[in-house]
Amino acid sequence: MTTTLATPRRRRKRSLFAAIGLLPFLVFSLALAAYPLSQVVRMAFSEIDLGATGFSYSWSGLDNLVRVLSDASAWQAIGNTVFFVVMTVVGSLLMGLIAALLVNRAVILLPLARNVMIWPAVIAPVVVSLMWLLIFSPTVGGINKVALSFGLPAQEWLNSGPGAMFVVIIVDIWHWTPVVFLFLYTALQSINEEVLEAGRMDGANEVGLLRHIVLPLLVPAIAAVGVVRIVMGIKVFDEMYLLTSGGPNGATTLVSQRIQLWFFQDLRFGDASAFSLAVVLMTAIVLAAFLFARRQLGKRA
Amino acid sequence: MTSTASAPRKRSVLVEIGLVVAIILVILPVAWMVLLAFLPNVAIVSTKWIFPFWLGNFAQVFEGGVFGIQILNSVGIVVGTVVLCLVIGSISGYSLAKLNPPRWLAIPALALAGIIPLIPPATLVPGLYVTLNSIGLLGTVWGLILVNTVFNLPFATLLMSSYFSGIPEELREAALMDGASEPKVFASVMLPLVRPGLAATGVFVGIMAWNEFLMGLTMTSGGPTAPVTVGIAGFLQQYSVTWGQLSAAGTVAAIPMIVLAIFANRHIVAGLTAGSVKG
Incomplete structure (x- = not known):
């Protein structure tokens, strides 16, 4: 359908712009949803102490979940x-x-x-x-x-x-x-x-x-x-x-x-x-x- | 008369009466709060129905300046969140709708956009707390802008994407044929065409950010760092605060949104129906 436009160079440019366009969304979602969720997972399986330097974690398996x-x-x-x-x-x-x-x-x-x-x-x-x-x-x-x-x-x-x-x-x-x-x-x-x-x-x-x-x-x-x-x-x-x-x-x-x-x-x-x-x-x-x-x-x- | 295509619909008295009841049920709770906001406390706690008009509640709510700062915080959060959602949402939405992004990027993006709205925000609170803490944005307006953006971005991106999908491919191609570059086509040809989409997304995201409470409560330490919704909740915990003042604070937060609902109704309807489907 788009024969006139589908030169390889154009297509490459287009997919470059497509990738750049999606990156902000991906970075945002990964940094502020996926990463925090991974922290939730980490904390869920850890014993956590709130020391002077912030949180410190030690693996505690299913203890939290069971409790x-x-x-x-x-x-x-x-x-x-x-x-x-x-x-x-x-x-x-x-x-x-x-x-x-x-x-x-x-x-x-x-x-x-x-x-x-x-x-x-x-x-x-x-x-x-x-x-x-x-x-x-x-x-x-x-x-x-x-x-x-x-x-x-x-x-x-x-x-x-x-x-x-x-x-x-x-x-x-x-x-x-x-x-x-x-x-x-x-x-x-x-x-x-x-x-x-x-x-x-x-x-x-x-x-x-x-x-x-x-x-x-x-x-x-x-x-x-x-x-x-x-x-x-x-x-x-x-x-x-x-x-x-x-x-x-x-x-x-x-x-x-x-x-x-x-x-x-x-x-x-x-x-x-x-x-x-x-x-x-x-x-x-x-x-x-x-x-x-x-x-x-x-x-x- | 009834055989014509655009036959005027039959009026039904029962339907109109039902609607009067429905409208009263919607307006009454709002009107009650607004009424109390203009009454001195004596009249509110009295068992008699007296209505001495009084503006003192509003003066007292703004006394000391904290509530004013909280309103400014909320305005800042709204502006920042709307701008970020519109910029990122329209670029990413355009990419998804029109540019055939590589699958290894498109599939994770769509998966994230589908899953984030399903996660109860409270379950992310522990993770967001340590994340914001580690980048030093805990208790700041900037931190709340980022958090509000992440919860509204999936909706903004998908809604913008659906508006871009509605634009005929030929327009894009014609502009490219004329020698315009991809970014130029996006900014000067495509973006002006989705102005209704930008309006719907902006209005909806703005309302969500203004109304947000949980993140404002958990990611700030209250007082002058908090948004207005948290400020209102904070009033209830102070023993010296009266019901009239609470009503005044609630009125200040609610009335701008209702005015928006009256005049930007079309955009809100577009946002609510699309937004709820997708998030």
């Missing part, structure tokens, strides 16, 4: 994370789907809704955390102020383990529904109106159309954004930082916060690194399982 995996607080964090991820993924998929279906049918409020619907996603998680603290706080929160005005009993959800987890899940769903909304709204817009019209001609009502035509067509988009939300859920750290700081009694401590607490508060550098490694491996397994399941389902369909 971490027999630590109840590690399993509490893993359990919390699994519960949190399942609830927030399902919750935000549901809310995002409803929002997308509504906006897709909107006429008067369309421009406003399409704009406002993404606001939560641009606010810093820490600020989101603060915003909801101002609402749920047992002492000054907006909910209790309203409850008091109506003579209702005040809530103290943040003071109980399950209550705090419930609040944190609500907050995460509020924060990240916009991402699901955008995915599904885009997918909805690509559905051919004529298909729906044909369904209506055949006498299907709106619920029937949704169940038998729209939802099946949305399955790939839902699966795609589901993966995105799973990854986001495993990464969560900031959202609970102000709201619950992982409490009460570790009830809302997720894996990320466990790592940070061990490393910076307890100075258990090796344990924090070993747990980091375990989390990376578990993330990989979960994602592989999800992608495998998706492929199997895709084959059957």
Whole structure:
């Protein structure tokens, strides 16, 4: 196709420029992601002393990993994370789907809704955390102020383990529904109106159309954004930082916060690194399982 | 009327009511914080609904100058991260999309770009801490620029690459035929064509860098070295700080992003959908 240009000299120049162009990306990623990860691996298998000259390492094999995996607080964090991820993924998929279906049918409020619907996603998680603290706080929160005005009993959800987890899940769903909304709204817009019209001609009502035509067509988009939300859920750290700081009694401590607490508060550098490694491996397994399941389902369909 | 191709859609009262509820659910928590930011503490802790307008919270938040420095730190981090991501992202993205880089470079690059977004940032904290420590950038704005860049670069590169892929090959070839060199074609022909991509990438990366918290918390020692998000969290730990001041600090951090969401909506949507797919 490009006969006029494909002289050897030109091709060599082009691949030289291609290599030079990729180098900054490679250097950056290797230096600040691959190298730090290698340090995590090194620390995970070392006993670490913080001396006057900095860290000193001595090989300790699987000691850290064994200690971490027999630590109840590690399993509490893993359990919390699994519960949190399942609830927030399902919750935000549901809310995002409803929002997308509504906006897709909107006429008067369309421009406003399409704009406002993404606001939560641009606010810093820490600020989101603060915003909801101002609402749920047992002492000054907006909910209790309203409850008091109506003579209702005040809530103290943040003071109980399950209550705090419930609040944190609500907050995460509020924060990240916009991402699901955008995915599904885009997918909805690509559905051919004529298909729906044909369904209506055949006498299907709106619920029937949704169940038998729209939802099946949305399955790939839902699966795609589901993966995105799973990854986001495993990464969560900031959202609970102000709201619950992982409490009460570790009830809302997720894996990320466990790592940070061990490393910076307890100075258990090796344990924090070993747990980091375990989390990376578990993330990989979960994602592989999800992608495998998706492929199997895709084959059957 | 309904048979024409662009039939106006049926208005449904139920849909519009549902949307009103949805919009209120989105705006209410934000509005509540902004409202508290303009109230004196007496009004906030009172059981009565009184709203004496007050600007004192903002004055108190900026008192002493630390919060102002933290805002400047964040601005510096945003500018540095956006510039680095745009420069490296567009050059590397161009290389991937248009130049057929040698496989021994392209495959590791794509693998890194695919894996980095999947790694929970907290798991890299121990490694990044010792890495930044060993190059003397721990607790500096420069260190945070580098860290923010590495987490946003995969997205920036892949998004720019997808924008470059959309440009017809003929344009590039015509410019080369005219005798322009490869770098010149990139800078003066191709780059201006992907301006929407640069905008989407820049806006998205900028928001991510402004909102970043974990690295700001763990790679600095707080106070005047920290970004604004860490500053807000720090307020909560001070007993003398009031709810009004906290709300004011949160408002200062959130409002610029919401203004961006209103006016650069298109770019954010492009970034969020593409960014989430790829990262």
